[in-house]
């Protein structure tokens with residue numbers, strides 16, 4: 001049976017969830033943040049999962065209306081403040097990938113503080129992908145290697161990425177879209193994919209359990225026979 005160490009999720013469908021209910025898109029993002037808590041708590045208690053990477057804001061998401069972008073930034077700050085208790089209780093270490101440079105000073109501060117306060121937690125690493133784009137990450141990694149006069153090899157490049165943690169074993173995308181949208185192109189080279197029609201705010205621990213069961217029974221070959 002396959003071991004599941006690194007789970008990655010493209011949390012998609014918040015807007016459609018809200019629209020279906022005649023609500024503002026922001027309500028979908030709010031409900032979505034609650035699902036993040038439920039899924040993270042579940043993963044922290046899972047015997048195998050060491051890393052949970054969640055796509056929260058892409059380098060392309062700046063194209064959204066200013067109001068929505070601003071709301072997402074506020075929600076993130078609020079979420080991190082509220083979640084510290086949960087991170088500590090469930091022994092979750094908080095990390096990020098992506099370029100934090102364009103974020104406000106106060107958001108950057110909360111992010112740094114949450115990383116610092118949770119850095120010794122051992123049950124799970126929760127990585128939020130923030131202003132993350134895989135192509136951007138790869139370019140920044142290549143620049144890092146050049147700047148430090150290192151040879152461009154698969155190993156060195158892998159280590160120079162924002163995620164030197166591990167390759168993704170299982171990648172789930174909610175909402176029925178079947179694309180990567182610039183997420184973990186390098187790290188998901190051999191990931192198993194699972195696409196579900198469920199919108200992220202409706203995603204449950206029960207469904208995740210079923211997906212993990214499905215993953216366990218797949219044959220991963222890594223090029224072998």
Ligand code: IPE
Pocket residue numbers: 011012013014015016017056057058061072175
């Ligand atoms: C995912 O939900 C959340 C973010 C990208 C921040 P969407 O906001 O993309 O929801 P849909 O795809 O419009 O339904």
Ligand code: IPE
Pocket residue numbers: 010011012013055056057058061177179181
């Ligand atoms: C991907 O979802 C980004 C996140 C989930 C944060 P999008 O909704 O932005 O992706 P596209 O635009 O449908 O590809």
Ligand code: MG
Pocket residue numbers: 012013014
């Ligand atoms: Mg979407």
